[in-house]
Amino acid sequence: MADKIRVLLAEDEPSLAFIIKESLETRDFLVSIYGDGEEALAGYRKDSPQILILDVMMPKKDGFTLAKEIRLSDRNTPIIFLTAKSQTSDVVEGFQHGGNDYLKKPFSMEELIVRVHALLNRLELPVNHKEGIAIGQYVFNYTRQSLKFNEEEEQLTHREAEVLLHLYKSRNEVVDKSVLLKELWGDDDFFSGRSLDVFITKLRKKLTKDDKVLIVNSRGYGYKLLC
Structure with a gap:
C-alpha cells in the first residue's frame, strides 16, 4: 500500500x-x-x-x-x-x-x-519537467520555479510558474481562459480573470529576451504560448 x-x-x-x-x-x-x-x-x-x-x-x-x-x-x-x-x-x-x-x-x-x-x-510532472524544459532560448524549471536565459536566472512566483506550465503543456495552441482559471483559481469570475491578466503581463515581461517566444491573446478566447 x-x-x-x-x-x-x-x-x-x-x-x-x-x-x-x-x-x-x-x-x-x-x-x-x-x-x-x-x-x-x-x-x-x-x-x-x-x-x-x-x-x-x-x-x-x-x-x-x-x-x-x-x-x-x-x-x-x-x-x-x-x-x-x-x-x-x-x-x-x-x-x-x-x-x-x-x-x-x-x-x-x-x-x-x-x-x-x-x-x-x-506536482506529478515528467522527469524532464523537473530537470528543466526548453522554451525557446529559455530553460524553465517548474520545480525550482525559475526561468533561465543563458547564465541569467530569474525566480518566478508560484502562480507565474503554474500559468507558464499550463501554457507550455498546450504550446502553440490556444488555452481557453475559463479552463485555465478553473484549474488554477477554482472559478472563472471577474476578479480571478483580472488576476490572471496580471500574471500573463508579468510573464510576458520575463520572456522578452527571446523574440521568438510570445504569449498572445486569441480574440478574448484565451492565450497561446508561441515557442
Whole structure:
C-alpha cells in the first residue's frame, strides 16, 4: 500500500479542524492539526508535510505570515488558505505570500478535497519537467520555479510558474481562459480573470529576451504560448 499523503492543517476552530481531518482521513490522507501559527511552523519542520492547509486568521502567527516564513526555505509544498475574508486584495495578498489556492468559508469538504488533489496532481510532472524544459532560448524549471536565459536566472512566483506550465503543456495552441482559471483559481469570475491578466503581463515581461517566444491573446478566447 502506498504511503498516506501527509497534510498539515493549521486551524484554530476545533470543530472545523475535526471535520476537515475526518473528511481527509476517510480519503486516505494523514492529517496533523495545529491550533496556532507558531505550533504549525514547528509541526511543519517536524512532519515534512506534502501539502499545507492554513487558516488565515490564527493566534500568535497568522496564515499569511506563516506561509511567508515557510516560503523562505520551501518554494514547492502546496499551500491552501482558508479564509473568511472576501476582498480581492486579501486573496491577492495570499498569493503574494506563496499560496497556491484559497477557499472562502464556509466551504464544502468535497470542494476542499478536489482542490487538494488538484494541487498534488500538478506536482506529478515528467522527469524532464523537473530537470528543466526548453522554451525557446529559455530553460524553465517548474520545480525550482525559475526561468533561465543563458547564465541569467530569474525566480518566478508560484502562480507565474503554474500559468507558464499550463501554457507550455498546450504550446502553440490556444488555452481557453475559463479552463485555465478553473484549474488554477477554482472559478472563472471577474476578479480571478483580472488576476490572471496580471500574471500573463508579468510573464510576458520575463520572456522578452527571446523574440521568438510570445504569449498572445486569441480574440478574448484565451492565450497561446508561441515557442
